[in-house]
Amino acid sequence: MILRRYNDCDFGAAAKLLYETVHAVNAKDYNLEQLNAWAKSADVLSPRRADLLRQNTLIAEIGGVTVGFASMDNCGYLDFLYVHKDYQNQGVATALCDELEKPFSKITTYASVTAKSFFEKRGYCVVREQEAERYGVKLKNYFMLKIKKAE
Numbered sequence: 001m002i003l004r005r006y007n008d009c010d011f012g013a014a015a016k017l018l019y020e021t022v023h024a025v026n027a028k029d030y031n032l033e034q035l036n037a038w039a040k041s042a043d044v045l046s047p048r049r050a051d052l053l054r055q056n057t058l059i060a061e062i063g064g065v066t067v068g069f070a071s072m073d074n075c076g077y078l079d080f081l082y083v084h085k086d087y088q089n090q091g092v093a094t095a096l097c098d099e100l101e102k103p104f105s106k107i108t109t110y111a112s113v114t115a116k117s118f119f120e121k122r123g124y125c126v127v128r129e130q131e132a133e134r135y136g137v138k139l140k141n142y143f144m145l146k147i148k149k150a151e
Contacts, residue, residue: 006057037137076104
């Protein structure tokens with residue numbers, strides 16, 4: 001697996017990956033109405049295109065295939081973390097998070113029901129459970145916090 005810096009040429013692959021991941025992987029925890037509110041089409045990422053360039057965004061590739069992407073802002077907020085449906089549980093999310101978390105002692109994120117256990121295993125704690133609303137549809141998620149111990 002190769003981790004590299006995101007560039008705007010990656011946008012199409014990242015958008016497709018996000019859409020397919022939400023509809024395949026998150027379908028075990030969210031109903032179709034919720035999945036469509038979250039990612040109605042591959043265009044779901046378009047309003048956030050500039051954020052991907054502004055943040056520290058990484059692409060994970062295996063054999064030239066984009067298998068995941070993640071982004072962290074300058075304050076330690078993990079904004080995006082998506083792994084291709086065919087590459088789940090193969091260390092992709094772990095590698096992306098390991099790299100992005102390095103410079104921070106405190107990291108926050110909003111985790112889906114599906115991702116909550118992954119983050120808990122990484123040392124994140126639930127600060128609060130909440131319901132985000134998209135297009136009038138409520139989606140349960142968790143605001144989570146990780147404080148790294150000094151080494």
